[in-house]
Amino acid sequence: MHLEPTLLPDVIILTPARFGDHRGFFSESWSRRAMAEHGLDLDFVQDNHSLSAAAGTVRGLHFQTPPHAQDKLVRCGRGALLDVAVDIRHGSPTFGRHVAVELSAENGRQLLVPKGFAHGFVTLQPETEIIYKCTDYYAPDCDAGLRWNDPALGIEWGLSALDAILSDKDQTAPLLADLPVYFTYAAQ
Numbered sequence: 001m002h003l004e005p006t007l008l009p010d011v012i013i014l015t016p017a018r019f020g021d022h023r024g025f026f027s028e029s030w031s032r033r034a035m036a037e038h039g040l041d042l043d044f045v046q047d048n049h050s051l052s053a054a055a056g057t058v059r060g061l062h063f064q065t066p067p068h069a070q071d072k073l074v075r076c077g078r079g080a081l082l083d084v085a086v087d088i089r090h091g092s093p094t095f096g097r098h099v100a101v102e103l104s105a106e107n108g109r110q111l112l113v114p115k116g117f118a119h120g121f122v123t124l125q126p127e128t129e130i131i132y133k134c135t136d137y138y139a140p141d142c143d144a145g146l147r148w149n150d151p152a153l154g155i156e157w158g159l160s161a162l163d164a165i166l167s168d169k170d171q172t173a174p175l176l177a178d179l180p181v182y183f184t185y186a187a188q
């Protein structure tokens with residue numbers, strides 16, 4: 001497994017090895033042992049899988065608040081998407097900053113989005129599937145959002161608000177400036 005840092009120190013790109021042959025490829029898409037060898041021992045308890053029919057579908061930015069905050073390990077099962085993580089930890093040197101990484105079925109890349117980050121993505125192809133592991137169960141009372149196109153975030157989604165396909169709740173999510181303090185940064 002290959003690990004690449006991003007501009008946000010706790011957000012990491014992981015690329016598991018692929019073994020290709022005349023049939024296609026084989027890959028360990030997640031191995032607890034391989035991650036632990038890199039100091040990432042995460043206790044995943046739920047896998048999520050969603051399909052977005054059209055390119056230009058935006059889901060996010062989402063997070064669960066404590067005590068049900070989630071680390072997420074995100075990959076693309078079909079198609080391609082731009083995956084985004086935003087640091088929402090108050091006191092963090094990178095508060096409000098984001099990384100955006102293209103994940104596709106072809107490139108096999110995964111993004112580790114830790115607790116304290118809002119997560120979202122835009123699909124770059126029709127019929128795109130995202131699959132992600134989470135370290136806590138779905139807790140509707142702790143489900144929270146941040147406005148995907150908040151100008152304060154400066155995320156280049158590659159599409160306008162008119163063209164984006166969004167859920168009703170994502171259209172009205174709060175701006176960063178209006179978010180309560182859910183997470184505080186603890187220097188390591």
Ligand SMILES: Cc1cn([C@H]2C[C@H](O)[C@@H](COP(=O)(O)OP(=O)(O)O[C@H]3O[C@@H](C)C(=O)[C@@H](O)[C@H]3O)O2)c(=O)[nH]c1=O
Nearest residue numbers: 048050059060061062063072119120121137138139167
């Ligand atoms: C997130 C989630 C939703 N649901 C249900 C609630 C609802 O009826 C339906 C659709 O939920 P949503 O509209 O929130 O789905 P979606 O917009 O795809 O939400 C997801 O977006 C990405 C960006 C994330 O990071 C995820 O954590 C999650 O928030 O699925 C569950 O049963 N379990 C879950 O874990």
